[in-house]
Amino acid sequence: MEKQNIVAKVLRVIGIVIMIGGFFIALSMGSRASEVGLNSGIALPALFSSFVTGMLFIGFSEVIALLQKIHLQLYQEGTKATASSSNDPEVDHPLEQKKWHPSPQDFADIQELFHDQKVTKIEASPYEDYCVVQIEGKDHIEVVELGGFKPKKVSAASKPDLVNDIQKWFNNLPPS
Known part of the structure; x- marks a missing residue:
């Protein structure tokens, strides 16, 4: 069951009450306008x-909801954003891209x-947003x-599979 924010619920109820109450007030004002000598057009504003104010409350409740x-999706069961899931291939293995270049x-x-x-080499890997960094004096590479x-x-x-794939790719590059 999905958790719902109590503030969003309260704002939604307030918006609905304002809209319904405004309708009945406008109806009452319109029917009594001729009795008290007012124009019947006073009910329209x-x-x-009341409609606009009620919709604003409902809109704010929707934004909060x-x-x-989003908060529940990101932080469900600990920190899902940093944990790797074996069911989600995109998290463990990004889509392979042949041509991309990091910006300056x-x-x-x-x-x-x-x-x-001292960085000796920065190379864009075939996986978008992942670079290989070679450090002077170290025999292994860093994936960034x-x-x-x-x-x-x-x-x-x-991300063992991703790092291993990028290391294999880098080791098969022709020397530059």
Whole structure:
């Protein structure tokens, strides 16, 4: 069962009450307008304003409900965003792309990530948003993911199949 946000429920109920109450007030104002010497058109602005105000409350409740749904999808059962799922091939194995190039900003961000080491080579892997970084004096490569706000190192423990595939690909590259 999906958790629902109580604030979203309350705002939705308030919006519906405002719309229904506004309808009855406008109906009452329209029927009594001639008795008290007012124009019967006075009910229309009351009806319109109650409708708009009620819809605003309902709209805000919908936004909160959608944010709650996103929150539950991202953080369901611990931190799903960082955990790798064997059922979701896209998380473990991104779609293979033959031609893509990191931007100059990506190169600068990768250099900043390895600020204390000398980077000898940065190569775009066949998997979009994943680069291979070779460090001077080290015989192994580092895999870096560029998909977020900042690049992050990908360990063989978190995504073993992806790292192994990228290492095999890199080892088969012709020397440059």
